[in-house]
Amino acid sequence: MSSTPPFHETLDLTLCGSMGRVHRLCRDAVTLAVEPLGLTQSRWTAMMHLFHLNQGCTQQELANSLGIEMPSLTRTIKQLEQQEIIARKADAEDKRSKRLYFTEQGLQLLDTLQVIIADVKQHLYADLTTEQLDTMAHGLIQMEQNARQCIRHYSGDK
Amino acid sequence: MSSTPPFHETLDLTLCGSMGRVHRLCRDAVTLAVEPLGLTQSRWTAMMHLFHLNQGCTQQELANSLGIEMPSLTRTIKQLEQQEIIARKADAEDKRSKRLYFTEQGLQLLDTLQVIIADVKQHLYADLTTEQLDTMAHGLIQMEQNARQCIRHYSGDK
DNA sequence: TTAAAATAGTTAGCATGCTAAGTAAATGGA
DNA sequence: TCCATTTACTTAGCATGCTAACTATTTTAA
CATH class of the missing domain: 1.10.10.10 (Winged helix-like DNA-binding domain superfamily/Winged helix DNA-binding domain)
Known part of the structure; x- marks a missing residue:
């Protein structure tokens, strides 16, 4: 393992x-x-x-x-x-x-539109807990920051 | 709260x-x-x-x-x-x-290419734990399935 | 065996993101 | 005050995803 x-x-x-x-x-x-x-x-x-x-x-x-x-x-x-x-x-x-x-x-x-989207969203989030979704959201934010820094690293700073 | x-x-x-x-x-x-x-x-x-x-x-x-x-x-x-x-x-x-x-x-x-990508990946994953990344990966898979089913629901099945 | 259906790949053209470069208006410093 | 810079928006054209429709080949089934 x-x-x-x-x-x-x-x-x-x-x-x-x-x-x-x-x-x-x-x-x-x-x-x-x-x-x-x-x-x-x-x-x-x-x-x-x-x-x-x-x-x-x-x-x-x-x-x-x-x-x-x-x-x-x-x-x-x-x-x-x-x-x-x-x-x-x-x-x-x-x-x-x-x-x-x-x-x-x-x-x-x-x-x-709002009604339809609320409905679709329910389907998309099916079987995902609030904790999971929150973890994903936080992870996405972190990765977004990392990526932006990474882009700065590879472009500006040489 | x-x-x-x-x-x-x-x-x-x-x-x-x-x-x-x-x-x-x-x-x-x-x-x-x-x-x-x-x-x-x-x-x-x-x-x-x-x-x-x-x-x-x-x-x-x-x-x-x-x-x-x-x-x-x-x-x-x-x-x-x-x-x-x-x-x-x-x-x-x-x-x-x-x-x-x-x-x-x-x-x-x-x-x-492989060397460079391994390096960038480290930057992108910075400050994310293995548990977080795994949760995100599982969540993405679940959402992918949900989305596919949703698409079938709205197209095929009427 | 042979005609119909399925499969691998291509071409053409759309949707949506981008950057580069241009216009018009506002702002800031000499 | 007036020219240089910045800002809001537009236009032009590229990158990469897609679907629709076509060719060529293979498979299936009558």
Whole structure:
């Protein structure tokens, strides 16, 4: 027994591959469930984050919340605007900024979306205890910090 | 205290967003570290998996190991072949299959790659105990199963 | 034995992340 | 005050995942 490798070593080369795979699968599950609403992953994710940030935030704030870069968000915002789910209004104070709001229809769609996502989430978390989920969440945060430091190490510092 | 929500609830809407983010960051960290070798993420990942499968496997087997679809792999294989890191040889038994082998240079590159990845991995896992990593690995497997079932639920079964 | 179904691989084109480089507005220091 | 820097956002184009649809081969079954 003492020579058995730790379980996670057997799973994947860096755990990263598994995370990518689980990420894609969870994403696909939700996207499939919300398919009737005509939303892709990037769109429903942005909607959920906009809801949690409260309306009226800037694109920069939303991008930070999503953990993606601005250009990635620009495309999604444009689509949501074309679908008339959200509206962009120039900030009166700072003419560079655009603030984001749900339209009337957008709010209705959001309601439906929330219900569906809550349901899917239950399925995704099935058979996982709160302790397990919390351990995973803490681990993810730690790995995120490690990775960022690692990136700094290999790029900036030479 | 009793009304405090579980930690993972505060982290992200579905944990999926975090996984995607950590996945991208880990991937970037390794890719940056192996940059001198001229390899992108999909290429070094494929090399590592090919090594673990032993040479001579088919593209289908490698795709399964990587958890990606065939067309995604085709592109990567083509690049690795152009870089003369791997070679494809038609199977004598089954003319549809192509078996994958490292070239001489490919093997040398692999050696260097392994050393670098082992190093990066240490950084990425810093401050995480074996127990934590194992819990995460088990959780990921469970979530992967849940997601697959969920996808079946929303697509096939109606 | 031969036509239908399954399997290995490819090509074409979409979704979503990224970086690099550009525009317009705000800010800060000479 | 005014030019240089910074900031918010956009555009262009790449990397890597995907599905759909095609070819060629193998297997299955009538």
